[in-house]
Amino acid sequence: MFWTDRIVEKIEVWRKDTTKPLIVRDEKTMSGRAHVGSMRSVAVHALVSEVLTEHAIENSFKYEFNDFDPFDSIPPYLDASFYKEYLGKPLYTVPSPELGFENYAEYFSAEFITVHKKAGFYPSYYRATGLYRSGVMDPYIKTALERVADVRRILKEISGSEKDDTWLPISVVCEKCGKIMTTRAYDFDGKTVAYACDKKITGITSCGHTGRLSPFSGGSKLFWKVDWAAKWGAIGVGVEGGGKDHSTKGGARDVSNHIAREIFGEEPPFDTPYEFFLIGGKKMSSSKGSGSSAKDMADLLPTQIFRLLLIGKDVREQISIDPKGDSIPRLYDWYDKLAEHARNGDKDDYARLYALCTPPKEREALTTPWQMRFSEVAFLVQMPHLSLHKEAKKSKGSTLNSVELDALEERAEYARLWLMSYAPEKYRFVLQKEMPKTELSDIQKKAISSLYEFMQEGEKTGDAVHSKLHTLKEEIPITPKELFSALYRVFLDRDSGPKAGWFLSVLPHDFVLKRLKEAY
Ligand SMILES: [Zn+2]
The missing domain is CATH 3.40.50.620 (HUPs)
Structure with a gap:
């Protein structure tokens, strides 16, 4: 209960x-x-x-x-x-x-x-x-x-x-x-x-x-x-x-x-x-003035996510948040999981909490719109040449309705705010316009070459790229760490990044082909 x-x-x-x-x-x-x-x-x-x-x-x-x-x-x-x-x-x-x-x-x-x-x-x-x-x-x-x-x-x-x-x-x-x-x-x-x-x-x-x-x-x-x-x-x-x-x-x-x-x-x-x-x-303690003020946190989060932070945990459990760490994207993922239960018509604590995250006045008209994952929105808003709406439509598999568009815009607005304030380095990305200076191993080059052949067949979905990356591990063979770091290196000039399959599917296809070819 x-x-x-x-x-x-x-x-x-x-x-x-x-x-x-x-x-x-x-x-x-x-x-x-x-x-x-x-x-x-x-x-x-x-x-x-x-x-x-x-x-x-x-x-x-x-x-x-x-x-x-x-x-x-x-x-x-x-x-x-x-x-x-x-x-x-x-x-x-x-x-x-x-x-x-x-x-x-x-x-x-x-x-x-x-x-x-x-x-x-x-x-x-x-x-x-x-x-x-x-x-x-x-x-x-x-x-x-x-x-x-x-x-x-x-x-x-x-x-x-x-x-x-x-x-x-x-x-x-x-x-x-x-x-x-x-x-x-x-x-x-x-x-x-x-x-x-x-x-x-x-x-x-x-x-x-x-x-x-x-x-x-x-x-x-x-x-x-x-x-x-x-x-x-x-x-x-x-x-x-x-x-x-x-x-x-x-x-x-x-x-x-x-x-x-x-x-x-x-x-x-x-x-x-x-x-x-x-x-x-x-x-x-509030009198010390250190840490995050209530106002700062309220400004950083939309109402539902702010409420989730405040009421999501049982009163017998501690609430712990680190706005400079993974807490913010995790809060959104938690909320999306609750929404899934509500969408399925579940009558469990998840669906109950989902409803309570909306203030009573708006609760009666509550809908559960499709939402793009916060970490994905946060990535997309950093890629000036990508259209958030287009990628969201691709991700959902159909056109977003007006409620979903509003929800997407709101999430994008809060993602930008978070990126400008607390977001840790690992969530900040700059797509490299030129091929970064990097030394790839022969194995990494071989994997990238194989991925290039696959991508050349035409535009792929995130899931398709994800499966391909999975088979490469056996085919080459290459460890996941070597494979992913090579990809993040050539596109973002860093060793980590968003889910690789999804990430390669949202970047302009021609750009992906060109960069992959340059890399091997
Ligand atoms: Zn006195």
Whole structure:
């Protein structure tokens, strides 16, 4: 069973009150440009929401941009001398890197929204500051402050984290310097808390100010694990998963579950932990700014392929992609394999995934057009004298319909983009106009001469050339490596290339004959 269907079945069993609409929630702290790995969480929640809807379970997907957390490090792509003074302040008070955005968090949220849209995910958005200012968090803040001894006990018992007797589970914004990271709140009198701006944090100065303020209606922010549990209650969250790193025993989720039950007296939402998302084998963090940003990846892939990357793997498996390696052509091949199952009318996980790669709105009108393999399209777009349409028609064996032509054009556009950006050297080809300087062995020459005789009979299909190359191995005899490297050498001046039979069939026939003759 496809992972989302399995999760939704579990949710149906778990859910006791079947009339209340379910709220699916996810959140991201907007500390900088979102890394593509952040999209896994968005995709898990968005897809669960989509499948719940399919099962006629009323639900909504709410996505929080956390703009209340502190600005704790300056991403390498920003001017450190400008941003230094904002370290330690809440994100909503940090200026946007560009004009036209209310603040730093809004700037990066806007970019991340375009990525969600590219994937066909349309959650309803809200901001952490809006939630706190609305007052819905106030009863939870009050309870957490009144029962702080129990909060401290839970933290110690579950995660082993010890807090001193004055510690309160909130942080306040210093009225003098505007920082949230450097303040220490204590002494709750039922209406206000005392605080001192005196925390020692490397690289961030505290101003020493002391005062009292109301922690309610946006005056304070609960610490993460308490904040998480409070939001579940305040919003009425029914489904919310977390990354594998937060889902261990004694981890953030475990602590928040205990706080939800023991402090707020509410059941935590249905949990659906998910595995890591690796780029080039590494787990990247968005604040480091290294690796591929969500925006870069969204720009590189059409919607269906982007969705496949995000939802194709079971939540229990890691996603691993290396845009500088074979990952991109493999993603397309994977998609084409799914399409084949759909075309055959299969009712399996492949066909299911194929359908889910298209956003719900367009899913009903979904067709499975014939598609040329991505690696072939990528090769053809590099051969200026070849017509992509003509070769596609030859490859399909009949004229392409308008849907297939559109699909071909789209693939060509994304192939060009990939070739200009991440494509590794082995996918970049230049057809050699002149015979390259190369030393072929007598055996290689003999094989090329035999191939020339065969090609001289007339234009051949890729399969026919492929079969001929196969027989040459025995006939000459020649090892496949020697044979193929000779062919790639004389046409592309390199040792590897696309499937040789297909490649020789798409090049202009006269050119192939001329070059083969020159080579032996
Ligand atoms: Zn201060």
